[in-house]
């Protein structure tokens with residue numbers, strides 16, 4: 030990896046020439062922008078809509094004129110990209126899918142032939158572009174292994190905290206060596222992610238540009254949240270109940286079970302779980318239903334499933350919860366709660382503490398502590414003035430520190446530097 034990326038802000042003129050409305054299809058992108066921007070092949074391992082994919086959706090949707098997206102699995106992400114005018118190619122191999130997170134030696138050997146087919150296919154596409162942008166860990170492995178074939182500058186957007194809490198030993202080792210040998214630039218989604226990269230690879234954490242995800246605050250402004258009762262009725266939610274909302278895929282480390290335990294201590298609060306088990310965690314989803322029944326709170330827990338209209342669902346809530354039990358690398362849902370002008374209670378670990386300042390723009394609790402979470406919910410419920418103050422500051426911080434414009438500016442800068 031080359032040591033440092035220039036992390037200073039772009040000159041105003043460059044910003045002018047590279048930024049258009051996020052999501053604007055290429056047909057309306059100015060020709061100057063198309064000429065100035067290097068061409069990019071983006072690679073992502075998932076067809077599902079997780080946070081890393083939403084981050085790429087904004088970027089690829091912004092760069093449609095001279096880019097293409099390779100997905101290593103098909104799914105709803107593909108249609109979302111195509112709707113923004115992105116060209117998408119799916120290069121999948123059933124045997125390779127699913128092997129990465131807890132890779133064992135035997136599994137790795139079994140998938141070698143399929144893996145090399147994918148490496149060659151990605152390299153063949155990459156040769157047609159100036160830069161190869163890898164958005165997930167499996168994309169990193171396949172794109173970086175093909176470096177001798179494509180010889181293109183490689184940039185990796187690291188969305189994860191690279192520790193044993195989250196990943197297997199072999200996977201971490203593969204990532205470490207590929208970053209050292211075949212990746213030219215890494216950008217990370219938080220300082221917490223940068224620190225984990227530094228601990229794993231020995232790279233100086235301060236030399237790795239932190240590029241926070243951007244959240245489109247306008248999508249939240251467009252929701253008419255003034256008549257919350259009407260909004261709730263439209264979404265099929267109880268009109269008058271005091272609602273806590275927890276957004277995100279159903280997965281053990283996202284800690285929905287902690288929220289259920291907290292709810293059991295709060296007799297008349299309702300909990301809305303928005304999200305689905307995206308990566309095979311159906312057994313956990315089932316356990317959540319059983320836990321709600323066992324705690325006697327099933328009538329106050331609403332499983333909404335995956336929803337596209339997150340801004341409206343967030344505006345329908347009285348408080349937004351974040352309950353991850355492992356350090357969250359960034360946490361888009363937190364910034365979204367802030368952009369919805371709702372008070373956010375978040376688990377204080379990982380990138381979350383770079384977003385939420387306790388009692389200033391939100392409320393931090395110890396991860397996994399249901400009793401502390403219940404107390405925090407109780408406090409904000411009992412003090413609407415405090416809740417409103419936090420929400421006002423949160424909205425202002427979401428707009429100023431986590432804008433899509435800033436995210437795209439920093440990303441396009443990183444891509445340009447990688448192309449040099």
Ligand code: UDP
Pocket residue numbers: 078079080081083276277278303304305334335336337339359360361362363365
């Ligand atoms: N999300 C969504 N619909 C849902 C639940 C979640 O669109 O029903 C989105 C959510 O708005 C956020 C993303 O999924 O943008 C989750 O990203 P985050 O960074 O919070 O967590 P990740 O799943 O990437 O770990």
Ligand code: GLC
Pocket residue numbers: 079080081084188189218242357358359360361
């Ligand atoms: C990953 C992380 C999440 C982060 C997202 C976008 O999915 O788990 O914390 O917000 O990437 O960077």
